[in-house]
Amino acid sequence: MGADLSVLFSSLTGLDCSNGSDGYLCLQSRPSLGDLPESCVALVLSYLDPPEICKLARLNRAFRGASWADFVWESKLPSNYQVLFRKVFGELPGDLGKRGIYERLCQASTFDGGTKKVWLHKSTGGVCLSISPKGLAITGIDDRRYWNHIPTEESRFCTVAYLQQIWWFEVDGEVEFPFPMGTYSLFFRLHLGRAYKRFGRRICNTEHVHGWDIKPVQFQLWTSDGQHAASKCILSETGKWNYYHVGDFVVDNSNAPTKIKFSMTQIDCTHTKGGLCLDSVFIYPSKFRERFKRF
Numbered sequence: 001m002g003a004d005l006s007v008l009f010s011s012l013t014g015l016d017c018s019n020g021s022d023g024y025l026c027l028q029s030r031p032s033l034g035d036l037p038e039s040c041v042a043l044v045l046s047y048l049d050p051p052e053i054c055k056l057a058r059l060n061r062a063f064r065g066a067s068w069a070d071f072v073w074e075s076k077l078p079s080n081y082q083v084l085f086r087k088v089f090g091e092l093p094g095d096l097g098k099r100g101i102y103e104r105l106c107q108a109s110t111f112d113g114g115t116k117k118v119w120l121h122k123s124t125g126g127v128c129l130s131i132s133p134k135g136l137a138i139t140g141i142d143d144r145r146y147w148n149h150i151p152t153e154e155s156r157f158c159t160v161a162y163l164q165q166i167w168w169f170e171v172d173g174e175v176e177f178p179f180p181m182g183t184y185s186l187f188f189r190l191h192l193g194r195a196y197k198r199f200g201r202r203i204c205n206t207e208h209v210h211g212w213d214i215k216p217v218q219f220q221l222w223t224s225d226g227q228h229a230a231s232k233c234i235l236s237e238t239g240k241w242n243y244y245h246v247g248d249f250v251v252d253n254s255n256a257p258t259k260i261k262f263s264m265t266q267i268d269c270t271h272t273k274g275g276l277c278l279d280s281v282f283i284y285p286s287k288f289r290e291r292f293k294r295f
Contacts, residue, residue, distance in 0.1 A: 041066035049123050050076055050102065073098035076125045078180035080254040081105065084127070087178060088118055108156065116175065117156055126285035127179055133161035133278050136173040140166055154195065154241065155279045162194055164208050165274035169217075169266040173281055176224075176259040179251045183286040186221050187243040188264055191277040192235055204239040211273025212236065217266045219246040224259035241279065248286050 041062050045053045050073075057067035066072070078084060081101060085092050088109045096104070108119040115135030119128055133141075133149070138161060140146035146166045149159050163169070171188075193206040212235035220230045229247020244264075251258050262281065266273060 037062075039066075042069040042072050045069075046072045046075065050125070051123055068097060068099050070098040073102050077102055077105075078120070078125060078127060078254070080178055080180055083178045083255070084118075084180075087111065118177070121285070121288075124285070124287070126182070126287070128285070129175065129177060129283040130156055131173055131175060131281040132157040132159075133280065134159075136171055136278075136281070138172075138278075139168055139170040150194070150277075152195070157280060160191075161278045163274050163276040163278070165210075165272050167269045167272050169264075169273055171264040171278065172261070173263070174259065174261040175283070176257045178254065178257045179283075180254045181251050183248055183250050184283050185248050185286045185289045186229075186246040186260070186262055187282045187284070188219065188246065189241055189243055189279040189282060190235065191241045191279065192238040193275055194277060195239075206238050206275060209238055209275030211271050212266070212276070214271055214273075215266060215268045217244075217264060219244060219262075219264050221247050221249065221260060221262040223249045223261075225252075235276070243282065245289065248289075 045056065045063075045066055046069075048056070053067050053072065057064045077098060082092055084105060085101060088111055089104065092101070102120070102125070105120045106122050108117045110117050112135065115132050117130045117132075120126065121128055132155075134157075138147065141161065146164060148162050148164070150162050151159050154160075192209050192212065193204040194208070195202060195204045197203070216232040216234050218230065218232055220228070222228050227249045229249065231244075231246060233244055235244075246262055246264075249258075249260065260283070
């Protein structure tokens with residue numbers, strides 16, 4: 001078989017590799033990935049996902065150079081990436097290539113006084129957004145008898161809002177953002193019980209958890225173009241973070257910002273409820289919905 005390969009290779013290169021004296025010359029003349037033109041490599045890379053492009057960029061100089069080609073990243077960026085960049089970072093630098101823009105947008109960046117974070121999903125380029133409790137209107141949030149902000153490593157914002165006890169539970173919020181065209185899902189990230197660490201182990205205190213199994217929590221969202229979604233759920237699972245799906249909305253125009261209002265309520269005043277941690281509200285492309293959907 002080795003002789004057959006030598007014959008084949010010699011027919012392609014014009015060298016007789018069966019002759020030992022020409023072996024070194026054959027090895028020197030044998031084509032490799034490094035011999036591919038950058039333009040050809042870039043064309044291949046344009047069909048791959050961003051993480052795969054970055055991995056292949058480590059192969060050699062040709063792949064590394066091709067991985068910076070603007071047209072490779074043009075299709076990975078959202079169609080309104082310039083608007084997104086200005087919304088989060090301000091003016092778009094003229095010397096920042098498309099890969100540099102993609103990398104900047106993939107980093108979770110805060111805006112609106114640090115109450116919101118936005119980033120691109122690294123593999124798909126989908127826009128993801130989260131809103132902290134400090135960016136929401138929460139009934140009784142300033143009264144320590146009801147709510148407290150507690151530090152934690154389990155939140156993107158490093159703090160969560162913890163409810164000890166309340167009769168009228170209501171959380172409202174809104175966001176106006178230039179989402180690219182597509183379908184998006186909105187979630188509340190919640191936790192029954194207060195988690196903390198003792199001697200390096202995670203422990204959950206459920207002492208104040210009550211009232212959530214009597215009546216369901218009502219979730220709703222509205223958009224500026226008339227869309228509405230609603231769902232209900234009994235909160236029952238303690239000791240872990242859950243994503244509660246509010247509903248989906250569709251963005252048809254990426255050139256104008258979309259305004260979304262949303263709420264979470266349990267306003268039956270026949271009983272109190274408590275022991276709930278509210279981390280944030282998340283908006284993700286709906287293709288990720290099954291990863292987070294709780295009910």
